[in-house]
Amino acid sequence: MPRIVAHTWWMIGRQLRNLAREPIWIALLLIQPMIWLLLYGQLFRNVVKLPGFGAVSYVTFLTPGIVVMNAFFGGTWSGMAMIQDLDRHVLERFLATRSSRIALVLSQVVRSGLIAAVQALIILVVALALGVRAHAGAPGWLLVLLTSFLVGCAFGGVSHGMALIFRKEATMIAAANFVGLPLLFLSSTLIARTSMPHWMAGLARFNPVEWGVVAARQGVLPGADWGSAAAHLGLLAGLTVVTVGFATWAFQVYRRSL
Amino acid sequence: MDAIVVEGLRKRYKQVLALDGVSFAVREGEIFGLLGPNGAGKSTTVRILATLTAFDEGRAEVAGHSVQHDPAAVRRAIGYVPQESGVDRDATGRENLLLQGRIQGVRGAALRTRVDELLEGLGLAHAADRTARTYSGGMRRRLDVALGLVHRPAVLFLDEPTTGLDPEARAALWEELERLARVETLTILLTTHYLEEADRLAGRLVIVSRGTVVVEGTPEALKQTLQGDSVTVELEAADGERAHTAVAALPEVHEAVLDGRQLRAFVDQGARSVATIVSALDAAAVSIHAVTIARPSLDEVYLHYTGRDFRAEDAEAVAAARAPAGGRGGRER
Numbered sequence: 001m002p003r004i005v006a007h008t009w010w011m012i013g014r015q016l017r018n019l020a021r022e023p024i025w026i027a028l029l030l031i032q033p034m035i036w037l038l039l040y041g042q043l044f045r046n047v048v049k050l051p052g053f054g055a056v057s058y059v060t061f062l063t064p065g066i067v068v069m070n071a072f073f074g075g076t077w078s079g080m081a082m083i084q085d086l087d088r089h090v091l092e093r094f095l096a097t098r099s100s101r102i103a104l105v106l107s108q109v110v111r112s113g114l115i116a117a118v119q120a121l122i123i124l125v126v127a128l129a130l131g132v133r134a135h136a137g138a139p140g141w142l143l144v145l146l147t148s149f150l151v152g153c154a155f156g157g158v159s160h161g162m163a164l165i166f167r168k169e170a171t172m173i174a175a176a177n178f179v180g181l182p183l184l185f186l187s188s189t190l191i192a193r194t195s196m197p198h199w200m201a202g203l204a205r206f207n208p209v210e211w212g213v214v215a216a217r218q219g220v221l222p223g224a225d226w227g228s229a230a231a232h233l234g235l236l237a238g239l240t241v242v243t244v245g246f247a248t249w250a251f252q253v254y255r256r257s258l
Numbered sequence: 259m260d261a262i263v264v265e266g267l268r269k270r271y272k273q274v275l276a277l278d279g280v281s282f283a284v285r286e287g288e289i290f291g292l293l294g295p296n297g298a299g300k301s302t303t304v305r306i307l308a309t310l311t312a313f314d315e316g317r318a319e320v321a322g323h324s325v326q327h328d329p330a331a332v333r334r335a336i337g338y339v340p341q342e343s344g345v346d347r348d349a350t351g352r353e354n355l356l357l358q359g360r361i362q363g364v365r366g367a368a369l370r371t372r373v374d375e376l377l378e379g380l381g382l383a384h385a386a387d388r389t390a391r392t393y394s395g396g397m398r399r400r401l402d403v404a405l406g407l408v409h410r411p412a413v414l415f416l417d418e419p420t421t422g423l424d425p426e427a428r429a430a431l432w433e434e435l436e437r438l439a440r441v442e443t444l445t446i447l448l449t450t451h452y453l454e455e456a457d458r459l460a461g462r463l464v465i466v467s468r469g470t471v472v473v474e475g476t477p478e479a480l481k482q483t484l485q486g487d488s489v490t491v492e493l494e495a496a497d498g499e500r501a502h503t504a505v506a507a508l509p510e511v512h513e514a515v516l517d518g519r520q521l522r523a524f525v526d527q528g529a530r531s532v533a534t535i536v537s538a539l540d541a542a543a544v545s546i547h548a549v550t551i552a553r554p555s556l557d558e559v560y561l562h563y564t565g566r567d568f569r570a571e572d573a574e575a576v577a578a579a580r581a582p583a584g585g586r587g588g589r590e591r
Contacts, residue, residue, distance in 0.1 A: 010360055018348035021389065093344030093405065096308045098333050099361045258311045 007100040011107030012114070015081065019115075029115070033123040036066045037130070040190065050195045056221055063127040064144060064216035065189035070123065071116035071148040072183065072209050075155025076176045078112035079163030086167055086254075095255065105247045109156040109240075116152025117145045132220070140219030143229055147219075150236040151212040157243025164250035183209045211235045259322070261286045261413050261445035262307065267316035269302055276302040277313070278469035284447055284462075286412075289439055291460030292449040293556075295564055299469040300449035301341055304417045307447070308338040321412045334363075337406030341417040341449075343398050344405070347391040351382050351401050354390060355408055362409035369408075376404040379441075380434055396427030400434065407442065416448045420455060432458055453556040467564040480559045486512070487528030488552050489535055491521045494545035504542035505535055515561055519547075522561065528552070 019025055041059040048058045085091045094104055124134070124141060134140035162175055184190075186203055187210040193201050204210040215232035218224040262284035269277040277299045284290040292300045305311040307320055309329040318325040321335035346354050355373040359365075364372060377383045380400040390398060399419060406414055419435065420428040436459065439446055450456050456463050457477045464474045473480065493501055498516045505523050506514040510531050512524045525531040528551035539546055552558070 007361060010357060014346065014349065014353075014357055017353070018346070021348055088347065089340055089342045089344040090346050092310060092340055093338070093358075094361065095310055096333065096336070096338035096340075097358065097361050098330065098363060255310075256312065258305065 004100045004103050004106070007103035008107045008110065011103055012111050015107065015111045016114070029119060030122055033066065033070050033119050034126050036070065037063065037123060037126055040066065041130070044190055047191060047195075050192065057131070059127065059130050060132045060220065061192070061217075062190070063123065063132050064147075064220045065187075065213050067120045067123050067144055067148050068151055068209060068212035068216050069184060069189050070119050071113075071151035071212065072155055073180065074116050074119065075112045075152045076159050076180060078108065078115075078152075078156045079159030079161075079172055080169065081111075082108055082160050082163040083167065083169055083172060086163075092258070095258075101251065101255075102248060105160060105251050106244065108160050109153050109244055109247065112156025112159070113149040113153035117149040120145050120148035134220045135222045136219045136224045140224070143219035143233075144216045147212050147216040147233065147236070150233060150240055151208070154208055154236055154240040154243050157240060157245075157247045161243065161247035161250040164247065164254045167254070183207055186210070187213055189213050208236065208239050211239075259286055260284060260319075261288075261321055262290070262447060263317070263319040264303065264307070265317040267303065267306065267313055267318060269299075269306065269311070269313045275469055277306075279316070280466065280469065280471055281316075282464045282471055282474060284445060286445055287443065288461045289446040289448060289459050291456040291463030292447065292466055293451070293453065293456045293460075293463050293560065294449075294466035295451055298466045298564075300451075300466055301417055303466070304338075304415045304447065304449055307332075308336060308415055309333055310338075334409075335412045337409070337411035337414045339402045339406040339414070339416045339419060341421065343402050345390045345393075345398050345401050348389055350387050350389050351377060351393070351397075351404075352386045354401060355404055358405045359408040364409050372408060372410075376407060379438070380404050381430075394427070396423050396430065399423060399427070399431060403431075403434070403438070407438070407444075410442065411444070413445045413447065416446060418449055418451070420450070420452065428455075435459060453560050457556045465560060465563045472563040473559070477556055481554045481556060483559070486524060486526040486554070488554065488558050489523045489525060489528050489532055490550045490552065491523070491535065491539065492547040492549070493519045493521060494547045497544055500542055501539055501544040504538045504544065508534060508538055510534060513562070517561065522558070524558070524562070 037059070041062055044062070045058050048061065091104065124144060134144070136143065159176070163172055166172055166175070186200060186207050188196065188204060189209065193204060196204065211232040215229045215236070218226065218229035260283045264283070265281050267277050267280040280299060280303055292303060294300050302311065306313045307318055307325060309325055309332050320332045323331035323335065325332050349357070352373060355376060356369065359369040359373060377386045380403060382397060382400055382404065385393060385397060390401060393401065403416070403419065416435070420431050423431065432455065435446070438444065448456070448459060460477065462474070462476050463480070464471045466472070475483070491501070496519065498519060498521060501521050502514055502516045505511055505521060510525050514521060514523045523531070523535055532549060532551060536546065536549065
């Protein structure tokens with residue numbers, strides 16, 4: 001076990017250090033969440049006139065949703081890093097060493113979660129400037145960060161599994177686009193669930209993006225339901241285990257193809 | 259004791275039989291060459307020995323450990339320099355080496371010393387803290403070699419170490435490899451399709467063609483198996499078959515090999531047979547562009563044993579047939 005942890009830690013260090021060398025990547029990482037928040041906050045400002053929003057401002061309603069959307073998108077695209085390692089033969093080099101095999105996959109997944117959490121923190125700070133207060137206080141912030149971490153990991157697992165199966169950037173891009181918007185609009189990220197068509201609200205219950213949005217909202221909106229938060233975090237944690245399992249299986253498939 | 263034992267190795271990739279019963283043994287401390295055209299199965303053999311690729315039949319042992327049953331022990335004992343550079347280009351040379359070392363179980367001061375020693379020894383010290391993206395092809399290749407050596411392995415696999423390098427960088431790397439082989443007490447398995455490289459570096463070698471070993475020996479012994487000289491005739495027109503028939507029929511010609519517009523005849527004494535060969539071609543109405551006489555080199559050995567595989571289109575066809583199974587470009591695996 002300690003070997004897996006150590007190797008995962010070193011591999012995460014490699015990935016984060018390499019990303020930190022890309023100034024443009026860092027700039028986008030910081031700016032993008034702000035754009036979501038400012039743009040969507042303005043665009044859908046009048047949505048709060050619909051029933052189901054309670055007494056909060058739209059930007060308060062939106063903040064946890066944007067956090068989760070961001071973690072979801074980031075996770076979905078995170079497999080591109082695996083494709084790059086495949087193309088550059090870095091993965092093969094590690095496979096001929098004593099490297100823990102699981103660490104090679106796990107590090108990528110945890111890295112997706114960590115980046116999602118960092119972005120969540122940025123969004124919360126920007127939202128704070130826009131007058132958004134997490135009603136649950138510090139535990140609320142922690143809940144939002146944990147949710148974004150789990151959403152990033154869960155979809156990171158899916159993305160890395162797909163990367164190891166497709167091994168092609170073009171296919172990855174198509175797949176990420178295929179799931180991105182439908183899952184976003186099948187959730188209450190932008191709109192209250194009571195305002196959604198009945199069948200969509202029904203389907204949303206099975207949508208992991210929605211699980212994240214529901215959990216994160218308990219930390220920001222008034223009247224937190226901690227039971228619901230815990231249940232949805234549990235679902236996300238379970239999903240993460242499943243998707244990491246999928247990515248590990250895909251890794252076996254890739255290794256057998258060598 | 260043998261550092262590497264390979265017996266009857268067979269490997270099939272979907273439609274293509276990559277290895278058809280490869281056998282050889284490498285003694286501890288020697289540099290052993292795996293020579294052959296593209297697609298012959300050299301890389302597949304090395305990838306199997308480096309525990310990357312599974313095989314269908316046969317036996318493979320590295321440093322006394324079974325590749326099939328104890329891959330973890332094999333990985334501890336080996337360094338692998340893949341055909342395609344596995345350098346992390348966004349990391350510096352030093353960072354690449356430090357991570358590789360940690361993974362391979364080297365820690366702390368010992369690791370830092372070792373990394374400095376390798377950077378110095380492979381002429382990368384001046385670029386140690388620059389990202390590998392800025393490295394030339396030769397520097398990247400030297401970093402690949404350093405990555406393979408960081409944990410002081412007993413056996414080093416070098417898969418086409420100088421392919422794609424310019425002649426100057428190639429000569430420099432050869433010198434480095436010769437020096438390392440002396441300093442590091444290593445067993446090296448080297449694959450190459452450069453005859454010059456095998457001749458220079460390898461103490462013993464096998465020639466691999468179409469997934470099997472066709473001949474084994476020291477470069478010297480292999481040259482001696484082709485006794486006498488070779489007479490190479492450059493033909494004016496594409497009437498090689500006729501020329502081949504005419505020359506092969508001569509009693510003093512042991513063997514004649516046709517390669518495009520080049521006809522090689524193996525004879526006891528080149529100078530004496532030239533006239534006979536030329537007049538035979540003249541009688542067959544074949545026009546000659548040039549004639550050269552050569553003492554045997556590994557070139558002749560190679561051509562003799564790999565025959566038509568030497569021709570580029572053949573090699574490309576094999577590489578192209580291999581590509582779909584691996585899902586990658588037409589490089590040899």
